[in-house]
Amino acid sequence: MLSGxxxxxxxxxxxxxxxxxxxxxxxxxxxxxxxxxxxxxxxxKRVSMLGLAYALEWVPYLLAxxxxxxxxxxxxxxxxxxxxxxxxxxxxxxxVVLCLAEPGWSIPVxxxxxxxxTTLVAPIHMxxxxxxxxLGQGEALARMQGLVQNMELLSLALxxxxxxxxxxxxxxxxxxxxxxxxxxxxxxxxxxxxRTAVAASAAGARAALAELRLGWTLLFDNRPVVLLAAVNFxxxxxxxxxxGANAAVVTGVFGxxxxxFGMLNVFAGLAGLLNLAxxxxxxxxxxxRVVGAVGFALACCSLLVLGLARxxxxxxxxxxxxxxxxxxYNTFNRTQRVQVIPSEHLGKxxxxxxxxxxxxxxxxxxxxxxxxxxxxPQHLVAALAVLLAAVGAVLVPLTARSLARSIAxxxxxxxxxxxxxxxxxxxxxxxxxxxxxESEAKA
Numbered sequence: 001m002l003s004g005x006x007x008x009x010x011x012x013x014x015x016x017x018x019x020x021x022x023x024x025x026x027x028x029x030x031x032x033x034x035x036x037x038x039x040x041x042x043x044x045k046r047v048s049m050l051g052l053a054y055a056l057e058w059v060p061y062l063l064a065x066x067x068x069x070x071x072x073x074x075x076x077x078x079x080x081x082x083x084x085x086x087x088x089x090x091x092x093x094x095x096v097v098l099c100l101a102e103p104g105w106s107i108p109v110x111x112x113x114x115x116x117x118t119t120l121v122a123p124i125h126m127x128x129x130x131x132x133x134x135l136g137q138g139e140a141l142a143r144m145q146g147l148v149q150n151m152e153l154l155s156l157a158l159x160x161x162x163x164x165x166x167x168x169x170x171x172x173x174x175x176x177x178x179x180x181x182x183x184x185x186x187x188x189x190x191x192x193x194x195r196t197a198v199a200a201s202a203a204g205a206r207a208a209l210a211e212l213r214l215g216w217t218l219l220f221d222n223r224p225v226v227l228l229a230a231v232n233f234x235x236x237x238x239x240x241x242x243x244g245a246n247a248a249v250v251t252g253v254f255g256x257x258x259x260x261f262g263m264l265n266v267f268a269g270l271a272g273l274l275n276l277a278x279x280x281x282x283x284x285x286x287x288x289r290v291v292g293a294v295g296f297a298l299a300c301c302s303l304l305v306l307g308l309a310r311x312x313x314x315x316x317x318x319x320x321x322x323x324x325x326x327x328x329y330n331t332f333n334r335t336q337r338v339q340v341i342p343s344e345h346l347g348k349x350x351x352x353x354x355x356x357x358x359x360x361x362x363x364x365x366x367x368x369x370x371x372x373x374x375x376x377p378q379h380l381v382a383a384l385a386v387l388l389a390a391v392g393a394v395l396v397p398l399t400a401r402s403l404a405r406s407i408a409x410x411x412x413x414x415x416x417x418x419x420x421x422x423x424x425x426x427x428x429x430x431x432x433x434x435x436x437x438e439s440e441a442k443a
Contacts, residue, residue, distance in 0.1 A: 014192050015135060015147075021189030022128065023151040023158075025085055028182035030159020030265065032092070032117065035167070035175040036110050037247035038258055043107055047248045048373040053107075054244040055365025057114030061358055064122035069351020070211045071123055077130035078193040084120045084127070085187035091116045092180035099173045106173075113176075122354070129350050131193065133338070145334055146280075153327065156269025164262035215348030224340055224402035225349070228333065229356040231399055234391045235296070235329070236357055238303050238384040240364025242322065245377035253378065254312040264316055268323040275324045279331055288332045289400035295328020296396055300389040307382025332400075340406045 041050050071080055095113040099106050132144045166178055219225060250261045282291050302325055305318035341349045372380040 017189045018193050021186045024182050025186035026155035027159040028179040031163045031179040034163035035172045039172050041247050048369040051365050051368030053111050055362040056111050057118045058362035060115050061118040064119045068122035068126040069348050072126040072130040077127040078190050080123050081127035081190050082187040084123045085183045087120050089180045089183040092176050096177045153272035160262040160265035216352050218349050219352045224406045227399040231395050232357045233360050236360035238388045240361045241380050244368045268320050271320045272323050272327050275327050292329050292332020295325045299325030303385035307378045336403045
C-alpha cells in the first residue's frame with residue numbers, strides 16, 4: 001500500500017510501522033505482566049502459587065523457541081509476527097470471557113493463558129531477530145538494534161503506566177481485553193513490513209527436524225556463543241526469581257499498593273531510557289566488552305541489594321539499578337553475538353540459543369514455589385545474586401575474549417569465512433534434500 005510513495009519516505013514509514021508494532025506488542029505484554037500476577041497473588045495469597053504459575057507459563061516457551069527460529073528462516077519474519085500476535089489477541093479475548101463467566105476458574109484459566117501466550121512469544125522474538133538485519137544492513141544494523149532496544153525500554157515505562165491508569169477504569173480482568181486489542185494492533189502495524197525472498201525449504205516434519213539438528217550443531221560448534229548462552233542462563237535465573245516474586249514482595253512483604261507495583265516498573269523503564277542515551281557516549285570511550293562487564297557487575301550488586309533490602313525505598317532503588325545493569329550488559333550481548341553467527345542461519349542458531357537462555361525462567365519459577373515459599377523470596381534472590389557473581393567472575397572474561405577472537409578472525413579471513421559459509425550452505429542443501437527424498441519415498 002506504500003508502493004506509490006517516494007522510496008525514502010516509504011522506507012521511513014515502514015521502519016516507523018515496524019517500531020510501532022514492536023512497542024505496542026511489548027506494551028501489551030507489560031499490561032499482562034501487571035494484571036496476571038496481581039490477580040493470582042491477591043486471589044490465592046500464596047507465593048508458591050505465583051511461582052508455580054510462573055514456571056508453567058515458561059515450559060511451552062522452551063519448546064517453541066527452536067521451532068520459532070526455523071519458522072523465521074522459512075517465512076522471513078513479517079507474516080510470522082502478524083500471525084503470532086493475532087493468536088495472542090485471540091487467547092486473551094478467550095481468557096477475559098472465561099474469567100468473567102466463571103470467576104472461580106480465574107487462577108487455572110490464567111495459568112493456561114500464560115502458557116499459550118509464552119508459546120507465541122518465541123516466534124515473535126525470532127521474527128524480529130530475522131527482520132532487523134533485513135531493514136538495517138551494514139552500519140545501519142547497529143541503529144536498528146538500538147531502535148529495537150529503545151522500544152523495549154520505552155515499553156517498560158509506558159506499559160505499566162498505561163496499566164495503572166486503565167486498571168482504575170476497567171479493573172484487572174478487562175486489562176487483559178485491552179492487551180488483546182493492542183496485540184491485534186501490533187499485527188496490523190506490520191502489514192507494510194516487506195517479506196523478503198527466502199530460500200526454498202523442504203516441507204514436512206522430517207525437514208524441520210533436520211533444520212533443528214543443524215541449528216543445534218552450528219550452536220555447539222560456536223564456542224563464544226555457547227559461553228554467552230551460559231552467562232545469559234545464569235543471569236536469567238536470578239532475574240526470573242526477582243520478576244516472578246516481585247508482586248509478592250512489593251504488595252506482600254512491604255505492604256505496598258498495586259499502584260506502587262506499577263510505578264516500580266515505570267521508573268525502571270525510564271531509567272533504562274536515560275541509560276540508552278548514555279550508552280552511545282560510553283561506547284565511544286570504552287569497548288563493548290567493558291560496558292557489558294560493568295553492567296553485569298552492577299546487576300549482581302543490585303540483585304544482592306534486592307535480597308537484603310528491609311524497606312521499600314531501598315528495594316525500589318535496587319530494582320531500578322538491576323534494569324540499568326541488564327541494559328548495559330545487553331549492549332555487549334546483542335551486538336557481539338550477531339557478528340559470529342552466519343546470517344543465513346541466524347534463526348536456526350538463535351532458536352536453540354534463546355531456548356538455553358529462557359530455560360532459566362521455569363526453573364526460577366519452581367525455585368520461587370519451593371525454596372522461595374520456604375525461605376522467603378528475598379533470601380532466594382540474595383543467594384542467586386551470589387551465584388551469579390561467582391559464575392560471572394569466571395565466564396564473563398572468557399566469553400569476552402572468545403568473542404573478540406572470533407570476530408577478529410572473521411574480519412581477517414573473509415575468504416575463509418566465505419568458503420565456510422558455502423560449505424554450510426551445501427550441508428544444509430544436502431540435509432534437506434535427503435529429508436525430502438525420504439519423505440516422498442515413504443509417501
